[in-house]
Amino acid sequence: MRVELPLPTRIPIDGRFEIDDTCIDCKLCNDLAPDNFDADLDNDVHYVCKQPGTPDELERVLDAFESCPTESIRYSAAPSGE
Numbered sequence: 764m765r766v767e768l769p770l771p772t773r774i775p776i777d778g779r780f781e782i783d784d785t786c787i788d789c790k791l792c793n794d795l796a797p798d799n800f801d802a803d804l805d806n807d808v809h810y811v812c813k814q815p816g817t818p819d820e821l822e823r824v825l826d827a828f829e830s831c832p833t834e835s836i837r838y839s840a841a842p843s844g845e
């Protein structure tokens with residue numbers, strides 16, 4: 764079971780961002796953080812293609828997190844072994 768974490772404030776992050784199955788493929792996250800979100804063209808959703816690795820990327824990902832109209836972006840503890 765995933766455990767949601769408080770949003771990170773610095774790099775390196777201790778959890779991982781993911782997009783859940785409520786994504787409506789509006790593309791906003793990709794517009795805001797193009798290095799970290801990408802389109803899954805086969806399934807008409809977006810996904811996290813890269814966890815934020817710099818302060819600038821983290822700022823953009825957090826902006827996307829706050830802006831997602833369906834609150835589909837999650838931040839949770841990485842499962843053990845990952």
Ligand code: SF4
Nearest residue numbers: 786787789790792831
């Ligand atoms: S902003 Fe939210 S709803 Fe829009 S594509 Fe990204 S995860 Fe999906």
